[in-house]
Amino acid sequence: MPKHPLAFRGIMSGTARCVNARRPLTHLLELGERGLAVKVTRQCSIEGCPDLVRTRGWCSSHYYHWQKYGDPLAGRPSQEERFWAKVSKKGPIPKHCPGIGECWIWTAACYPSGYGMFYLNGRLTGAHVASWILAHSPVPRGLHICHHCDNHLCVRPDHLFIGTRSDNMRDMHSKGRGGGRGACGERNGHAKLTGDQVLAIRHRFDAGERGVALATEFGITQNIVSRVVTGASWRHVGGPIRSLDHPRRAWRTRKETV
Ligand SMILES: [Zn+2]
Numbered sequence: 001m002p003k004h005p006l007a008f009r010g011i012m013s014g015t016a017r018c019v020n021a022r023r024p025l026t027h028l029l030e031l032g033e034r035g036l037a038v039k040v041t042r043q044c045s046i047e048g049c050p051d052l053v054r055t056r057g058w059c060s061s062h063y064y065h066w067q068k069y070g071d072p073l074a075g076r077p078s079q080e081e082r083f084w085a086k087v088s089k090k091g092p093i094p095k096h097c098p099g100i101g102e103c104w105i106w107t108a109a110c111y112p113s114g115y116g117m118f119y120l121n122g123r124l125t126g127a128h129v130a131s132w133i134l135a136h137s138p139v140p141r142g143l144h145i146c147h148h149c150d151n152h153l154c155v156r157p158d159h160l161f162i163g164t165r166s167d168n169m170r171d172m173h174s175k176g177r178g179g180g181r182g183a184c185g186e187r188n189g190h191a192k193l194t195g196d197q198v199l200a201i202r203h204r205f206d207a208g209e210r211g212v213a214l215a216t217e218f219g220i221t222q223n224i225v226s227r228v229v230t231g232a233s234w235r236h237v238g239g240p241i242r243s244l245d246h247p248r249r250a251w252r253t254r255k256e257t258v
């Protein structure tokens, strides 16, 4: 008879496998009388745990924690611990403001836009936004988290600031970056004109020259001339800019006044 009251005598050999998990069951087998394997049911070796052994002397829950966190007694890490485990604090120092120190770089998954992503409170969030929320408070609706350092992967809380979309755009323009569509003006590699040419076009159009003639002379389309003179592009260059009123709206108001 087996020694343990709960144990039963089996005929399984040491190579027996759990039917479901296809995992060796040898850890649950002990050699019984006459050299036969005996399955022994024991309690989890963690003090006070009422569950039965699954692997390495632990129940499935304690085994899971050992597997995942390296310690059967380890609890689930907090969101902060999970977050900062994915951050490298040896990032580059931003060139335009070296005084704020090096960036803390997100090293885990990213959005195609280049911002890191993190599951915060069960929702997929931008890593820089998550950093702000963990350090400060939730971000009110309509406000954005922006970077002083311009590094999308940076999650260092003191490199971040909260602002509206236009704050962010203003910040980007002040640092010489376009709002999402790349550099503006001559810095844009696709630019067809220079700032001086734009000024010349505006002045000459204002003086009464026709857009078609200007387009031919400068080797651009009439659409570009129209964008230049209405300030839809090259607004920062200055010069006489015509009202941005939609032509049809202007026509309608003219018709109404007649
Ligand atoms: Zn246990």
Ligand SMILES: [Zn+2]
Residues within 6 Å of the ligand: 094, 102, 103, 104, 149, 150, 151, 154, 155, 156, 159
């Ligand atoms: Zn930074």
